[in-house]
Amino acid sequence: xxxxxxxxxxxxxxxxxxxxxxxxxxxxxxxxxxxxxxxxxxxxxxxxxxxxxxxxxxxxxxxxxxxxxxxxxxxxxxxxxxxxxxxxxxxxxxxxxxxxxxxxxxxxxxxxxxxxxxxxxxxxxxxxxxxxxxxxxxxxxxxxxxxxxxxxxxxxxxxxxxxxxxxxxxxxxxxxxxxxxxxxxxxxxxxxxxxxxxxxxxxxxxxxxxxxxxxxxxxxxxxxxxxxxxxxxxxxxxxxxxxxxxxxxxxxxxxxxxxxxxxxxxxxxxxxxxxxxxxx
Numbered sequence: 154x155x156x157x158x159x160x161x162x163x164x165x166x167x168x169x170x171x172x173x174x175x176x177x178x179x180x181x182x183x184x185x186x187x188x189x190x191x192x193x194x195x196x197x198x199x200x201x202x203x204x205x206x207x208x209x210x211x212x213x214x215x216x217x218x219x220x221x222x223x224x225x226x227x228x229x230x231x232x233x234x235x236x237x238x239x240x241x242x243x244x245x246x247x248x249x250x251x252x253x254x255x256x257x258x259x260x261x262x263x264x265x266x267x268x269x270x271x272x273x274x275x276x277x278x279x280x281x282x283x284x285x286x287x288x289x290x291x292x293x294x295x296x297x298x299x300x301x302x303x304x305x306x307x308x309x310x311x312x313x314x315x316x317x318x319x320x321x322x323x324x325x326x327x328x329x330x331x332x333x334x335x336x337x338x339x340x341x342x343x344x345x346x347x348x349x350x351x352x353x354x355x356x357x358x359x360x361x362x363x364x365x366x367x368x369x370x371x372x373x374x375x376x377x378x379x380x381x382x383x384x385x386x387x388x389x390x391x392x393x394x395x396x397x398x399x400x401x402x403x404x405x406x407x408x409x410x411x412x413x414x415x416x417x418x419x420x421x422x423x424x425x426x427x428x429x430x431x432x433x
């Protein structure tokens with residue numbers, strides 16, 4: 154709109170709308186193109202696209218046939234990671250990861266200019282917009298718990314047909330309570346009564362869902378960097394999620410700062426850690 158594109162050439166559809174529940178198929182996508190009334194570029198926004206099977210083949214076909222249509226497609230991160238999607242759309246897409254608010258963005262959600270007050274809130278509750286706007290602390294925590302359950306259930310347990318649901322939650326809680334610490338998969342496996350391969354697989358699922366981030370040991374040698382003896386560290390995607398996963402988080406100022414510092418650094422850099430006599 155700021156570029157003076159006519160609203161007639163912009164269509165936004167939320168595919169979670171209950172009125173579409175019986176129409177989530179490729180025919181619906183074809184019907185949406187009928188809203189294009191002229192030869193100017195038509196912008197079609199499709200939210201929660203993963204609800205329509207084989208959408209990627211449809212999008213590729215219409216994109217290749219008609220350069221006058223721009224598709225802006227969004228959905229839950231894990232559901233858009235499937236290799237089939239990326240293969241079908243190779244060379245035809247530009248991908249953006251929408252992360253929680255950075256600290257500078259977070260300040261724009263607050264009425265005060267007191268950076269100390271804003272920073273304390275950001276470190277405690279993280280950067281999800283809905284949480285940032287909510288003033289009631291119990292509701293903040295309730296929203297964050299719901300986010301966590303949605304990520305674990307939809308993007309991990311349901312997607313990978315995992316039966317050990319309790320272990321996935323316990324693993325997320327363990328990694329959260331040890332954010333910034335070196336993690337041994339063998340030690341976790343013994344504690345949880347699981348095989349090391351299962352723990353590694355679960356951790357990969359948590360990483361794929363963008364719930365946690367792995368930080369390897371720093372070395373210019375790939376062999377050294379991924380040496381099993383060089384244990385990785387893990388950080389959580391948002392400080393607020395640590396808050397709901399770990400009861401003692403509110404008292405641990407160092408952990409809050411370190412996790413927030415990782416989030417900030419990861420905006421621009423690939424992050425590694427190094428440990429000799431000192432740690433970096």
